[in-house]
Amino acid sequence: MSSFSQVSERLIFNNRPLVIILFIFATLVLAFQASRMQLDAGFEKNIPLNHEYMQTYMEHRKDFGGANNVLVAVCDKDSDIFNQYFFDTLKNVHDELFFINGVNRSLVVSLYSPSTRFTEIVEGGFAGGPVIPADFDSSNPIALETVAANIEKAKIVGRQVSNNYRCAMVTAQLLELDPETGEALNTLALADELETKLRGQYEDDQVSVHIIGFAKMIGDVATGAKFVVLFFAIAIVITAFMVYFFSRNIMLTVLPIMCSVIAVVWQMGLLTTLGFGLDPMSILVPFLVFAIGVSHGVQMINAVEKNVIKGNNAKQAAMTAFRALLIPGGIALLSDTVGFLTLLVIDIGIIRELAITASLGVAVIILTNLILLPVLMSFIRFPEHYLDRFAGKESKSEGLWHVLDVCTRKNTAITIVLVTGILFALGFVQSKQMQIGDIQAGAAVLHQDSRYNQDTALITDRFEVTVDYISVLVETTPEACTSYETMRAIDDFQWKMTNVDGVQSAVSLASVAKVVNAGYNEGNPKWQVLPRNQQTLVQAISRVPTSSGLLNGNCSVMPIILFMEDHKAQTITRVVDAVKDFRQQYQTEDTRFSLASGPVGVMAATNEAVQAAQTPMMMYVFGAVIILCLLSFRSLRATISVVLPLYVVSVLAQALMTYLNIGLTVYTLPVIALGVGIGVDYGIYILSTMNGLIKQGMSVEKAYLEALKERGSAVLFTGITLAIGVSTWVFSSLKFQVDMGILLTFMFLVNMLGAIVVLPALARLLWFNRSEK
C-alpha cells in the first residue's frame, strides 16, 4: 500500500504543471457541461416500475389512465358558483388546461366537459343530457338555474362541485411522453404553465384557483429548490470563514474550498454528460459532495500545516501530507462511492439517479481533494511569521486531547460503551416505529402552510372524492361483464372492501350497473340488484361508457375503485392486505383481482418497495464500508471500532426521523446511507493513524493521543463547520430541506462525536491487551 502511495507521489509531484493543466482543462469542459444542467422531474422516476402492482398499472394505463393527475379547484370567494363571472372563469380554466401540452385531452373533466351528464327517470324511461347544455348562456340567470338543477340530477356534488357549492373542479391526467416531441414530458415546464396560465391568469379578487397533483407538487419543490443555491452560498461562506479561522492563511482557506467546489462542478458536468438532469428532490446531493470535499480538504491542510510547522517547505509538506492521506482518504471516499453505488440495486428511478449522482460526486473528490489539493498547496509560500501564529494553538488543543484521551481508560471506556449501548437500544426501539410513506395529508416535502398544502387541505375539505383512491383491476375474459357470476363476484368483493376500515366508498361497473338497473325499473331502489338475466344485464351495462373508467373496450378488465379516507401507510397496508385476503374467495382461473392502479395504488407499491429496500440498503452500504475497512486496516478490531459507532448513529438518525415525524419515502430512504458516507470519514482518519501505531506496538491510549494530535483538530473542525452550514437549512421554504438540514446536522455532529468518543473507547476494549500498565 505504501509503495502505491510512493509511486503515486512521484508520478504526481514530478509532473505538477501537467497535473494542473489537466485539471484546468477538465474543469473547463465539465463547467461548460454543468452550465447546461437542468432540473428534471418525472412521475415514473418516483415509482418502483417493476413492482407487481406497477406492472398491472402500466399494463392498463392506456385504458384507465395513469395516476399522474392534476386537480384544479376553481372557487368563488364571495358566493356560490352560480354567477356569470364564475362560469366564464371556469370555462377559461377548462379550456386553458385542455390546451396545456402534456395533458391527456380525452381525460379533462369538469362541468364543461361533454361527458359530465345527468340522467333522470321520467314516465317514458330515462331523460338526460350534458349538465351544461350546448346553448348555455352564462349571462342568463335561468340557464344558471338549469345547470344548478342538472348538477343535482347528475349527483356530482362532492366530486365536481364542492359540498358548499362554492368551488368547481377541473381534473386532468398527464401523459408520460410529450405528444409534440415524443420525449419524456417536461413536468417542471408543465408545472410552470399550471401556475402562470391557470392561477396567474384567472385568480383574482373574486375567484381563487387551487391546484394539486404530483406535477404541481414537484414544480413547487423545484421553485423552492432554486433557493437551495442561496443556502449553498451561505454554507460556503460560513465554511470559508471557519477554515480561515482554522488555518490563518488565505491560500489554505481558498484552496480546499475551491477544490470542493470543483468537485461539485465536475459532478454536475459529468451528470449532464451522462444525460441526467438533477431531480429537485436530489438537489441536496451537490451540497453533500461539497461537505465531504471540505472534510477531506481540511484533513489535507491540517496535515500540510503540521508538516510546515515541523520545518518542511511547502512542497515537502504537501508531498508528506499526500502520502499520509492518500490511503485513509481514498479508503473513506471509495467506501462512500461503493456504498452509494449499492443504492443502484433499489429499483426506483429516483434512488438510482441519486446513487449515480452521489457516487460520481464522491469519486471525483478523490481526484480534486486528494490529488489536486496537495499539488496546489505545494506552491504556497508560507510567510515567515506564519509559524508564530500556531505557537499557542498546539498547546491549547493539547489540553483538549488529554481530556479526550480519558475515553481510552478502562472504566471510562466501559461506561462510554454502556451508555452507547443504552442509546442504541432506545434508538432501535424508536426507529422501529418509523412510518413508511407519507404521514400527513398533502405533500410532506412542503411546509404545512405552503400554498400547495393549503390547496390540498381546501380540496379535501370541500370535496368528498379526491386523489386518494386505489383501483383493484379485475382481469378476466372478453365480454365478462355480461356474465352474472363475474359481476356478482365483483359486487360481493367490493362490498367486503367497502367494509374495511379506511375505505370511504367504492365504485365499480357492478355497483353502477345495479343503479342503472334500478333506473330501468323506474328508479325503484328495490331493483338495485344485478340482473341474473343476461339481456337485462347487458342493457344495464350498455349505459356505462368506457369513458367512465369502469371498463375497457371489451370489458375484459374492470377496475374496482376504492376511495380512501387518507393515504397514511398503515391505512394503505390494511386495505391492500384486505384485498389480498378477500380476493382468494372470488378469483378463478380466468378472473384475477389484480393490484393496483390509482394514486394510492402507486403509493402502496412505493411503500412496499421502500420498506423492502430499507434493510438491504443498509446491509449493502455497511457491507461496502466493512469490506473496505478490512482491506485497508487488515484488522477486525479496527473495522469494528469504525463501523459500530457509525451503525449506532444511523440507528439514532432513524429514531430522530421517527421523532420528527418524517416518514420513510423514496426521498428520505437514501438519507441514512448518505449519512454513513459522511460519517465514515472521521473514523477512518482517526483509526488509520491509531492502527499503524498500535501495530508498531504502541498502547491504545498513546496511539489515540497521537491520532488526536495529528488529525483531531481537523475532525472536530469539520464536524462543527459542516453542522453549522447545514443547520441554516431550517430556514428553508422547503420542508424537505428543513428535515434534511436537521438530520444532516445531527449526523455531522454525532458521527464526529462517535469517532472521537465511542471509537477510542471501543478500541480500548477490543485491544484490551494493549493498554498502559
Added chain:
Amino acid sequence: MRKSISSVLLLLVSFALHAEQSYQAPLVKESLLLDIASGDITVAVGERGHVLIKRADSDFTQVTVPTQSTLTAVTLVGEHIWAVGHDAIILHSSDGGEQWQVQMYQPELERPFLDVMFFDSRRGLAIGAYGLFYQTSDGGNTWESVRHAEFLNPYDREYLEEIRQEDEEFYQLELNSILPHLNRINRGQNGTLLIAGEAGLLAMSDDDGQSWQRLESDYTGSFFDFVQLDSGLMVAAGLRGNILVSEDGEQWETLQTCNTATLNSIITGQNKLSFIGNNGVMVKASLPLKTSSFDPYAAPTLNCEPAAGVSVSQTESKSALLNAVSVDGQTVVTAADGIYSLSLD
C-alpha cells in the same frame, strides 16, 4: 277469478344447494335497506340478505340468514317473520329471528318478490314483478302461484281474452309476461286489500285477495304505495311524486306538492300524512288534504305552488327513503344509505 295452480313446491332439494349465508358487515346499517316492519320487535331488510333486528332496549343488530339475495320486503305476525326478495326468495323465522328457513328460492324465475303480507300466522300473500302472486295457507310451508288477469288494464285484458278464445296455452304464456309489477299490498278499511303496481295499477280486493278489481285513475305511471285512511279516503303515491286521492275509487284528484321525486311510501299519522321517496324527499300534508283536479297530461308549470298544508323537505344525504315505522316514539326509516331515525313532524 282465474288462477292456475302450479305444483306445490317441494323445495328442500334446491335449499340444500342454496347454502350461502349473509355476510356480517360492519357497515350493514349504512347499506341499502328496503323495508322495515315493527311489532314486538322491529325488523329491517335489504340488499345482500341483510336482516337487522331490534328488540326492546337494544339497537339494531344484523342476524345471519341463509341467503345473500336482496330482500325487498318484510312482515311480522307475533314471533313470525317473513322476508321476501330477489331470486323469488321467501325467508321465514318462527322464533323472532333466531332460526331462519328458506321457504322458496327460485332464481331461475328471474323475478323478485316486492311485498309480502300475512293475515295471521298461516295465511299470507307474496307479490312481485310481472304479476308474481303467491299465496299460502299453512304459514308458508307450501306456496301456490296465482295469476290475476284482473290487474291488467282494460285494453290488455280485451286483447288477452281474444287470444284465449283461440289458444289457452298461448294465453297463459302471454299472461305470464304481460302482467304488471305488483309493488305494494296493504290492508284497506272493512277487511279490504289494496295493491299498488306498475303503469297506473291500483286494485282492491274484498275477499282476502282471491279476486281483484282494478281502480282507474287515468294515470299511467307506477304507484309504489296505496293506503286507505280511517275516513275511507284512498291515497296513492308513486312515480315523479304524483299523489292521487279518491273518496270512492272512481274520481281521482291530485295533491299538488311540486315535488318530482318518486314517492315510495305513505306514512299515516295523527291529522297528517307523510310521504317519503327518492332523493331523500319528505312530503308532509296536513289533513284534510287540499286536493285539486288531476290532469295527467298537464305540462309542468314554471312557478309551482304546493297546495295549502303541504311542505316538502329533503334529507341531507339525499338518498332514497324506502319505508318507515314508529319505534319507541321515533320514526325509523330504511333508506338507500341505511337505517336511521328521521323527524316527520
